[in-house]
Amino acid sequence: MSEPDAPGGACPLPLRHDHIELAHGGGGRLTRDLVERLFLPAFDAVAPRDLHDSACFRAGDSELAFTTDSYVVSPLFFPGGDIGTLAVYGTVNDLAMAGAEPFRLSAGFILEEGLAVAMLERVVHSMAAAARAADVKIVAGDTKVVERGRCDGLYVNTAGIGLCRARLAPGAIEVGDAILLSGDLGRHGVAVLAQREGLEFETTIESDCANLAPLVRELLRAGVSLHCARDLTRGGFATALGELSLATGLDFELDEATIPVHAAVQAACELLGLDPLYVANEGRFVAFVPERDVMAALDVLRRHSPAEAASVVGRVVRSRGARGQVSLRSRIGGIRLVDLLSGEQLPRIC
Amino acid sequence: MSEPDAPGGACPLPLRHDHIELAHGGGGRLTRDLVERLFLPAFDAVAPRDLHDSACFRAGDSELAFTTDSYVVSPLFFPGGDIGTLAVYGTVNDLAMAGAEPFRLSAGFILEEGLAVAMLERVVHSMAAAARAADVKIVAGDTKVVERGRCDGLYVNTAGIGLCRARLAPGAIEVGDAILLSGDLGRHGVAVLAQREGLEFETTIESDCANLAPLVRELLRAGVSLHCARDLTRGGFATALGELSLATGLDFELDEATIPVHAAVQAACELLGLDPLYVANEGRFVAFVPERDVMAALDVLRRHSPAEAASVVGRVVRSRGARGQVSLRSRIGGIRLVDLLSGEQLPRIC
Numbered sequence: 001m002s003e004p005d006a007p008g009g010a011c012p013l014p015l016r017h018d019h020i021e022l023a024h025g026g027g028g029r030l031t032r033d034l035v036e037r038l039f040l041p042a043f044d045a046v047a048p049r050d051l052h053d054s055a056c057f058r059a060g061d062s063e064l065a066f067t068t069d070s071y072v073v074s075p076l077f078f079p080g081g082d083i084g085t086l087a088v089y090g091t092v093n094d095l096a097m098a099g100a101e102p103f104r105l106s107a108g109f110i111l112e113e114g115l116a117v118a119m120l121e122r123v124v125h126s127m128a129a130a131a132r133a134a135d136v137k138i139v140a141g142d143t144k145v146v147e148r149g150r151c152d153g154l155y156v157n158t159a160g161i162g163l164c165r166a167r168l169a170p171g172a173i174e175v176g177d178a179i180l181l182s183g184d185l186g187r188h189g190v191a192v193l194a195q196r197e198g199l200e201f202e203t204t205i206e207s208d209c210a211n212l213a214p215l216v217r218e219l220l221r222a223g224v225s226l227h228c229a230r231d232l233t234r235g236g237f238a239t240a241l242g243e244l245s246l247a248t249g250l251d252f253e254l255d256e257a258t259i260p261v262h263a264a265v266q267a268a269c270e271l272l273g274l275d276p277l278y279v280a281n282e283g284r285f286v287a288f289v290p291e292r293d294v295m296a297a298l299d300v301l302r303r304h305s306p307a308e309a310a311s312v313v314g315r316v317v318r319s320r321g322a323r324g325q326v327s328l329r330s331r332i333g334g335i336r337l338v339d340l341l342s343g344e345q346l347p348r349i350c
Numbered sequence: 351m352s353e354p355d356a357p358g359g360a361c362p363l364p365l366r367h368d369h370i371e372l373a374h375g376g377g378g379r380l381t382r383d384l385v386e387r388l389f390l391p392a393f394d395a396v397a398p399r400d401l402h403d404s405a406c407f408r409a410g411d412s413e414l415a416f417t418t419d420s421y422v423v424s425p426l427f428f429p430g431g432d433i434g435t436l437a438v439y440g441t442v443n444d445l446a447m448a449g450a451e452p453f454r455l456s457a458g459f460i461l462e463e464g465l466a467v468a469m470l471e472r473v474v475h476s477m478a479a480a481a482r483a484a485d486v487k488i489v490a491g492d493t494k495v496v497e498r499g500r501c502d503g504l505y506v507n508t509a510g511i512g513l514c515r516a517r518l519a520p521g522a523i524e525v526g527d528a529i530l531l532s533g534d535l536g537r538h539g540v541a542v543l544a545q546r547e548g549l550e551f552e553t554t555i556e557s558d559c560a561n562l563a564p565l566v567r568e569l570l571r572a573g574v575s576l577h578c579a580r581d582l583t584r585g586g587f588a589t590a591l592g593e594l595s596l597a598t599g600l601d602f603e604l605d606e607a608t609i610p611v612h613a614a615v616q617a618a619c620e621l622l623g624l625d626p627l628y629v630a631n632e633g634r635f636v637a638f639v640p641e642r643d644v645m646a647a648l649d650v651l652r653r654h655s656p657a658e659a660a661s662v663v664g665r666v667v668r669s670r671g672a673r674g675q676v677s678l679r680s681r682i683g684g685i686r687l688v689d690l691l692s693g694e695q696l697p698r699i700c
Contacts (some may be wrong), residue, residue, distance in 0.1 A: 020463060022497065025496075031493060039493075044478070044487070059412050059512050059513060072494045072496050108507045111374065137395070141418065145376075230417040307637030331584050
């Protein structure tokens with residue numbers, strides 16, 4: 001990592017806060033602070049620049065990817081999905097982004113005393129349906145129950161094992177790569193927030209929650225030189241690109257006019273004071289491909305749901321500063337620097 | 351599973367309760383109800399009789415074990431351990447019990463807004479130390495934060511991947527096998543409860559929380575025909591044996607006089623109205639070995655901490671009924687049937 005204040009390794013800097021804030025779970029700056037200054041040094045794990053959506057390693061004779069996410073979304077059910085779908089597709093997507101074929105999942109439930117069993121059943125059946133759709137098996141599980149008021153209905157953790165087919169990692173991003181975005185931004189965050197707050201818009205906005213593994217599979221099958229892929233979850237499009245730019249030390253130049261945001265999402269974001277570039281998605285990803293493969297990649301993506309609206313949104317260029325940064329040419333022609341999510345935009349979005 | 355009321359498969363029976371109770375997380379009957387009637391049928395997973403501490407499967411060219419546990423122990427710190435040690439050793443032990451060499455772990459944190467960062471740091475460093483001691487790497491992680499009052503400080507999930515060295519499973523248990531117990535019972539449950547309730551005993555009872563993988567490794571290395579192993583966690587010794595007896599359809603005959611319980615634990619249990627056979631342990635396991643290997647197994651165990659007090663506590667015999675059951679010859683000569691934990695003895699013990 002090229003940030004001068006985050007050397008990593010032997011002598012981690014102290015954390016910036018004395019107490020945990022909601023933003024520590026937001027996927028932006030404070031989450032990064034925890035990861036770089038506490039988890040990575042303590043666990044003697046990879047350097048921050050090598051962090052990706054899954055860890056990849058050789059196990060016996062196999063190359064595996066391994067990832068985990070806990071899901072605490074509130075409410076548990078929202079238009080277009082629920083915590084169960086999210087818990088399966090979220091983890092499946094993290095495996096796919098590392099170039100792995102999703103294979104086996106675990107499911108660890110934390111339940112609140114008094115939760116309606118019917119609610120748990122809905123979530124479990126939803127996980128089962130998503131697992132079947134993604135062709136992964138849920139083979140290990142655990143259930144804990146805590147007293148009323150020590151949880152919020154249910155939380156679920158999934159961990160996933162994938163079989164590596166290609167090594168997709170930030171380190172493979174090259175100057176000249178095109179940045180492809182698989183679809184429009186912000187649906188998931190707005191759908192959850194609207195449900196949570198009881199907001200009604202003219203159009204019901206549904207979460208984009210989806211399995212992205214088939215898209216990566218098809219890109220690789222078509223022979224596209226996919227350099228890196230990352231799904232856009234907490235912190236949204238802007239944070240994902242910001243992290244990759246910091247990790248590679250390269251600049252990304254984006255063109256706002258090419259970034260699709262549905263009119264209903266745009267209107268909701270304006271009403272709520274949210275920037276769609278930072279709003280969470282659960283079925284969108286960015287792909288970095290060399291210029292020569294752009295047409296082939298778009299052709300593959302646009303033939304597969306949910307990437308019919310895939311487009312080129314930017315380019316990778318040599319950095320002009322001491323570290324990578326992301327700049328956005330706005331619709332009215334100005335250039336705006338895009339940074340990681342700072343603070344918490346929408347808590348408990350996944 | 352030979353229980354007439356739990357056929358498994360296509361048409362699961364409805365759950366016995368409408369709402370989640372603390373006992374659904376206790377590891378006994380109600381946990382089993384959730385697993386057999388909801389999780390296994392929905393996830394199209396193994397038959398109940400094949401359930402073990404880890405799922406084992408081939409992945410590419412490797413034979414892997416995979417397991418997960420969420421940890422919600424209260425309080426977070428207790429004599430002899432803390433939630434961090436527990437989260438590493440608990441998952442490592444589940445891998446070891448399936449005959450696998452623990453290899454990689456994931457860690458998913460759910461934090462409560464307002465948690466002192468120093469507390470999180472203590473837990474993380476404790477996990478890191480336990481991982482180093484167990485020679486596993488924590489390679490994947492996630493952090494979520496929920497609002498005050500939606501968690502209890504912190505919960506952590508670990509999932510683990512192991513490399514299978516031997517297939518240890520309930521199905522390999524045979525009539526005539528000796529049942530070995532690696533040490534005395536009940537320390538963990540009593541240690542946590544005493545800390546939680548502010549109870550003071552003459553002697554401070556420390557949790558037995560420990561890494562059991564070296565013991566299994568040494569047994570296998572010595573050529574012991576280890577048929578099955580299971581660590582004694584929630585629901586304690588009695589529930590672990592009850593489950594294995596049901597899974598195999600075989601009877602287990604135990605001799606109470608050979609089951610070690612430390613005097614201080616016994617006294618605490620009497621005071622608290624607990625049966626040490628049902629109290630949770632985090633560093634004890636039972637091993638099923640053929641009679642010819644008993645001396646070799648005891649020799650190995652007694653030379654390695656924490657199994658210096660290993661002993662033979664019973665035998666496997668052909669079942670006299672329609673299903674397997676566990677009987678205990680008490681110190682005063684009577685025979686008592688030992689069943690799974692029913693209800694909740696000690697919530698949030700791990």
